[in-house]
Amino acid sequence: MKFTIDILKEEIPMSKMAHQAGSALSNLVQLLSLKKKDAAGTRPVHPFRVMVRKEMADHINSWRFLILIGIIFLTCIGSMYTALTGLQKADTGDAENAFFFLKLFTVSDGTLPSFFLFIAFLGPLLGISMGFDSVNSEQNRGTLSRILAQPIPRDYVINAKFTGALLVIGALLFALSILVIGSGLIALGIPPTAGEFIRIILFTLISVIYISFWLNLSVFFSVRFKQPATSALSGIAVWLFFVIFYPLILNIITRGLQPSPYASERAVYLYEKLKFLLVQVMPNELYNEAVSTLLTPSVRSLGPLTIEQLHGAIPGPLPLGQSLLVIWPQITGLIAITTLCFILSYTSFMRKEIRSGT
Amino acid sequence: MSRVIEISGLTKNYGSFVAVDHLNLSIEEGEIFGLLGPNGAGKSTTILMLMGLTEPDEGTVRVCGIDPVTHPVEVKKIVGYLPEDVGFYDNMTGLENLAYTAGLNGMPRKESLERSRQMLVKVGLGNEMDKKAGKYSRGMRQRLGLADVLIKQPRIIILDEPTLGIDPAGIREFLDLIAQLSKKEGITVLFSSHHLHQVQQVCDRVGIFVKGRLLAEGNINSLAEKLFSKTAYTVEAGISEYPEEKSPATVKVSARKVAGALKKLKGVVSVKDTDHMLQIECIGDITPEIARTIVQTGAGLNYLRKREYGLNEIYYRYFEGGDTDE
Numbered sequence: 027m028k029f030t031i032d033i034l035k036e037e038i039p040m041s042k043m044a045h046q047a048g049s050a051l052s053n054l055v056q057l058l059s060l061k062k063k064d065a066a067g068t069r070p071v072h073p074f075r076v077m078v079r080k081e082m083a084d085h086i087n088s089w090r091f092l093i094l095i096g097i098i099f100l101t102c103i104g105s106m107y108t109a110l111t112g113l114q115k116a117d118t119g120d121a122e123n124a125f126f127f128l129k130l131f132t133v134s135d136g137t138l139p140s141f142f143l144f145i146a147f148l149g150p151l152l153g154i155s156m157g158f159d160s161v162n163s164e165q166n167r168g169t170l171s172r173i174l175a176q177p178i179p180r181d182y183v184i185n186a187k188f189t190g191a192l193l194v195i196g197a198l199l200f201a202l203s204i205l206v207i208g209s210g211l212i213a214l215g216i217p218p219t220a221g222e223f224i225r226i227i228l229f230t231l232i233s234v235i236y237i238s239f240w241l242n243l244s245v246f247f248s249v250r251f252k253q254p255a256t257s258a259l260s261g262i263a264v265w266l267f268f269v270i271f272y273p274l275i276l277n278i279i280t281r282g283l284q285p286s287p288y289a290s291e292r293a294v295y296l297y298e299k300l301k302f303l304l305v306q307v308m309p310n311e312l313y314n315e316a317v318s319t320l321l322t323p324s325v326r327s328l329g330p331l332t333i334e335q336l337h338g339a340i341p342g343p344l345p346l347g348q349s350l351l352v353i354w355p356q357i358t359g360l361i362a363i364t365t366l367c368f369i370l371s372y373t374s375f376m377r378k379e380i381r382s383g384t
Numbered sequence: 385m386s387r388v389i390e391i392s393g394l395t396k397n398y399g400s401f402v403a404v405d406h407l408n409l410s411i412e413e414g415e416i417f418g419l420l421g422p423n424g425a426g427k428s429t430t431i432l433m434l435m436g437l438t439e440p441d442e443g444t445v446r447v448c449g450i451d452p453v454t455h456p457v458e459v460k461k462i463v464g465y466l467p468e469d470v471g472f473y474d475n476m477t478g479l480e481n482l483a484y485t486a487g488l489n490g491m492p493r494k495e496s497l498e499r500s501r502q503m504l505v506k507v508g509l510g511n512e513m514d515k516k517a518g519k520y521s522r523g524m525r526q527r528l529g530l531a532d533v534l535i536k537q538p539r540i541i542i543l544d545e546p547t548l549g550i551d552p553a554g555i556r557e558f559l560d561l562i563a564q565l566s567k568k569e570g571i572t573v574l575f576s577s578h579h580l581h582q583v584q585q586v587c588d589r590v591g592i593f594v595k596g597r598l599l600a601e602g603n604i605n606s607l608a609e610k611l612f613s614k615t616a617y618t619v620e621a622g623i624s625e626y627p628e629e630k631s632p633a634t635v636k637v638s639a640r641k642v643a644g645a646l647k648k649l650k651g652v653v654s655v656k657d658t659d660h661m662l663q664i665e666c667i668g669d670i671t672p673e674i675a676r677t678i679v680q681t682g683a684g685l686n687y688l689r690k691r692e693y694g695l696n697e698i699y700y701r702y703f704e705g706g707d708t709d710e
Contacts, residue, residue: 069492076487087475168471172532174437175465176488177457380437 073178074186081190090155095198098148102202105141108134110213125323125343127218128225130210132321141206142317145199145233146310152195153240154261159254160187160245161375166252171380184245184375188368191241196234203230221346228350229320235360236313240265242367249375268308276304291332298330306356309363316356319349328352388413388540388572389434393443396429396596403429405596406443411574411589413539416566418583419576421593427576428468430593431544434574435465448539461489464533468544470525474518478509478528481517482535489536496535503531507561523554530561540572547582559586618691619671621662627682635659642681649673660686 085091112135113126134140139147161184164170174180203226211217218226243264247257280301285293305311319325323343327335344352389411396404404426411417419427432438433445436456445452452459472481479500486496504513507527512520520528526546533541543562547555563586566573577583583590584604591601600607626638639657646655646662651670656663664674671690678685 070490071487071492073488073490076484080484084473084475164471167474168467168469169473171437171467172465172470172472172485172529173488175435175460175463175467176485176536177460177490178488179457380432 073176074182077178077182077186078190078193081186082194085156085191085194091194094148094152094155098144098152098198098202101138101144101148102141102206104138105134105144106130106206106209108136108138109140110210111135113214125222126216127207127210127214127222128321128323130206130214131226131229132318142229142233142321146236146314146317149233149237149313150240150265150310153237154244154258154265156191156195157187157241157244158248158258158261160191161248161378162252162257163248163254165380166254174380180376181372184249184372187245188238188242192234192238195237195241199230199233199237203227224346225320225323225349229317232313232316232320232357232360235357235364236309239309239360239364239367242364242371246367246371246374249371249378268310272308276301279304295330295332302329306359309360312356312359312363316353316360319353319356323349325349325352328356386413387411388448389574390446391430391434391443394430394433394440394445395442396426396433396438397441402596404433404440407596407598409591409598409601411572413572414566414570415588416563416573416575416586418587418590419574419593420578420580420583420590421576422578425593426596427593428544429596431465431542431574431576434542435459435463461536462539464536464538464541466529466533466541466543466546468548470529470532472517472520472525472528472532474516476517477514478504478517478520478524479513481528482531485532486535499535500531503535504528507531507534508557523550523558526550526554526558527561530558534565538571540574541566543573543575545576545578547577547579555582556585562586617666617669619664619666619674620689620691621664621674621678622686622688623660623662623678624684624686626684632659638683642678642683645677645681646674649677 109130109132112133113129131141134143161170164173164183170183173183207218207223207226240261244257244261247260248254251257251260280297283297283300285297315328319328323345324341326339326344350357387410389409391407391409394404394407395402407426407430419430421427429438433440434447434452436452436459439453447459448462450458450462472478473484476484479497482500482503483493483496486500487493491499501513504510507530509524509527509531512524517525517528529546530543533543546562547558550558559582562573562575565571575583575587587604589601589603590607592599592607623639623642626635626642636659639659639662643655643657643662646652646664649666649670651666651668652674653665653667655665662678666674669690671688675685675688
């Protein structure tokens with residue numbers, strides 16, 4: 027986290043913003059360092075903890091969240107099933123059986139997308155749905171001014187919103203991943219290797235970051251827009267833009283720039299490089315690349331490669347450290363845009379005029 | 385008595401609109417101060433600046449000697465604030481809502497539940513504490529709001545339009561509750577309203593607030609004296625018949641006669657006579673003397689109506705010109 031904040035400090039030369047993000051971090055640290063739950067309820071509880079607890083309870087008790095969990099759970103069962111049937115067909119004579127367990131997350135028999143594609147698709151929806159009314163609905167109901175009249179720093183509100191949702195998302199995704207591992211264990215009869223397990227855990231972590239990007243984006247919209255419907259729509263619009271329209275626009279641009287078949291190798295390489303860079307703007311593409319590389323160890327590179335670069339390479343799976351190196355830019359990018367969205371919502375919340383109603 | 389709230393030269397602009405214009409005000413410990421003014425006069429803005437929820441453009445605010453701009457959390461520890469349109473989490477019960485606030489004030493879970501229960505009984509919600517806040521009536525919400533303000537044991541409570549939308553009986557009960565709590569626990573109350581009668585009912589002192597300026601302050605009687613120094617009271621007397629009443633012409637003469645008798649009374653400023661109705665403007669309440677005098681002249685006194693100058697008159701005298709939008 028610290029690394030990305032340093033990057034952002036360079037991009038946005040506002041020491042105040044960096045300071046605010048820093049205090050947000052220190053709040054998180056404060057929360058995590060608090061001692062374990064006091065069962066008798068006689069010790070004073072840190073107000074931030076009280077707020078996070080309430081946020082989490084709100085999420086878990088809301089119908090919206092239950093419906094989404096239901097959808098995600100069902101699709102995961104579906105993708106598990108297709109993965110298992112797909113694996114049955116594929117396992118005979120496969121040379122890359124070393125990472126057999128990971129295929130549970132990536133393989134499909136063609137009827138349903140695989141597990142990680144489902145997360146890539148439904149994750150944004152989950153993030154948007156958990157954040158789009160977090161601030162404006164409190165303001166509309168008149169609870170925000172009441173909460174802000176309590177002796178708590180103002181940023182506790184937005185930090186608690188973020189932390190609460192993040193913890194819920196994290197718990198949900200880790201539960202899902204571990205469930206998939208468990209059911210895979212039962213269905214396949216082979217345990218995952220340590221490397222596979224670490225890859226799955228990292229995949230889950232990246233998914234949490236990806237979903238919290240959408241969460242922060244929709245929290246930002248909920249600070250900006252007064253109506254929850256507007257902020258929900260804006261969140262969905264951004265998502266649709268990146269999923270559908272941006273690739274379309276990209277297609278048009280790159281087609282115009284396409285070099286002739288007789289162009290020099292260098293021109294073709296530059297063209298491919300540009301195409302790759304333009305794709306990197308999309309958060310969903312960053313996530314897809316990072317996750318598919320992590321779950322498919324045989325992926326060696328994400329950008330275009332020249333023949334010289336490929337010369338002498340022996341096809342085979344990469345070790346974990348190398349896979350991580352390949353996707354390091356993607357991970358950094360994901361964390362950076364997530365932090366950026368958080369800082370945006372944080373600063374706009376801190377400057378917001380707090381008035382209930384009217 | 386010490387000054388718990390001191391405001392000097394406070395100014396807040398929203399673009400070119402001046403919401404609060406060089407306001408000076410001080411409130412002493414234990415008093416109930418009514419901030420009276422039409423909507424949009426800057427009452428809420430002033431309150432938000434007191435709480436440190438909005439930053440002033442100019443001037444200083446001190447709440448118990450603390451600057452809310454630099455130390456908002458310290459101010460919020462001792463000041464309870466009931467916002468204008470107070471809201472609660474509808475999916476939580478009244479008790480849970482209150483315990484949450486207590487928790488935000490750093491109370492342990494067990495203690496906060498206990499205190500919340502006591503507080504709910506105190507404000508008269510003892511039987512409704514386990515009902516969802518979404519099912520509360522407007523009056524009940526306002527009571528819950530009061531409990532919410534009091535749970536942190538504040539030294540000052542600030543209520544922004546607390547009586548909005550409650551029925552008259554509910555308003556009376558609510559105001560009595562505030563007055564009672566303030567007297568019993570020595571809490572300073574700042575209370576904004578555009579309803580005159582309510583302010584009149586409970587406030588020790590009133591400030592009249594128009595277009596971001598404090599036009600006058602003082603207790604209600606001194607305000608009335610200041611404004612209507614010569615004519616604080618008007619008594620209207622209806623006469624059914626005069627002793628020598630025969631024709632309209634003689635009625636006029638008789639009426640003038642009675643008026644002349646009344647004018648001799650001490651404290652009477654002027655008497656307007658219109659046949660069967662007399663309007664007597666006077667300083668101080670001398671209605672009994674007026675009645676006696678009229679009866680002594682032999683005229684048949686039909687009714688006497690005393691018109692006291694309350695905040696209504698004060699209000700309209702100050703706000704005339706159509707600033708009131710309600």
